[in-house]
Amino acid sequence: DKKETAAAIARDAKLIESEDDLALTSEDLAALSDDELKKLLPRLRVVARALPTDKSRLVRVSQELNLVVGMTGDGVNDAPALKKADVGFAMGSGTEVSKEAAAITILDDNFNSVVKTVLYGRTIYNNIRKFIVFQLTINISAVLIAFMVLFYLFCTPLVDFVLEPVRSRGIEVISTAVSEALMLKFKSCLVAAVVIGMPVIVQQIWSFVSPALYANEKKLFAGLFFVMLLLFITGVVFCYVYVFPLAVDLFWEASDGVATAMWSVKEYFNFVLSFVLPFGVMFELPVVIYML
DSSP, rough: HHHHHHHHHHHHTTTOSSOOOOOEHHHHHHHHHHHHHHGGGGGGGEETTTHHHHHHHHHHHHTTTTOOEEEEEGGGGHHHHHHOOOOOOOTTTTHHHHHHHHEETTTTTTTTTHHHHHHHHHHHHHHHHHHHHHHHHHHHHHHHHHHHHHHHSSHHHHHHHHHHHHTTTTOOOOOOOOTHHHHHHHHHHHHHHHHHHHHHHHHHHHHHHGGGHHHHHHHHHHHHHHHHHHHHHHHHHHIIIIIIIHHHHHHHHHHHTTOOOOHHHHHHHHHHHHHHHHHHHHHHHHHHHHHH
16 A cells, blocks of 8 residues: 555554654665664554565564564465564465465454464463472472481481392492482482382373373373383383393403402492483383384
């Protein structure tokens, strides 16, 4: 439209409400440098007879000012600006090119739908955030309670269990730092607390995911998750009981005639975790292959 017609429509639509608001033509816009356009941009309301290059330029200049840019369009010539904008809105009755370039398609061609979409999106985001905070609070609380009980009541048996593969072979680990022995107790109880709190963690994750699943999907995912958990535990137990003792013998005997072996508490515990946990993951390969 002509500049006068576009400005009149903008006044009726409340886009132009004061004398400071600007309405320019494509020729006026082309005569401005980018720096000049950036100064006028807060007051710019209408660009009459805008070319595709004008739309893309407005998007680019706005983004250079660190603004979040939204673009609406329905034609082929709108596609570049729709693609470049932070959020592109295409009309449902528009061309397929514009729909492909845009991030969102307004099926009813009603701009009020944009407002509703933003409202619904923010509501869903806030609900998800609140639910995640609630879940984290419960999960962390469960782990902390289990950790405190284990640390004050069952710390010694846990440490003995961790050190049993080396102590049964007459190997004594040493502490090379002031805090190593305490950290062994801390880490052992923390890992055990996570294992004990796993049912609560799993239940919270399931309560978050399950509403989005169909009945048949719930059965499938519940079965797969149970099998994966069982296989992981089986792999960890198998490694710790059968494979890990062989590894201890191998590395201990490898030092004969080479050096005096003195294993520190910290390195031994890290070795246990790095050796046992991958076995648990490896035992889940059948489920991964099935899902593929």
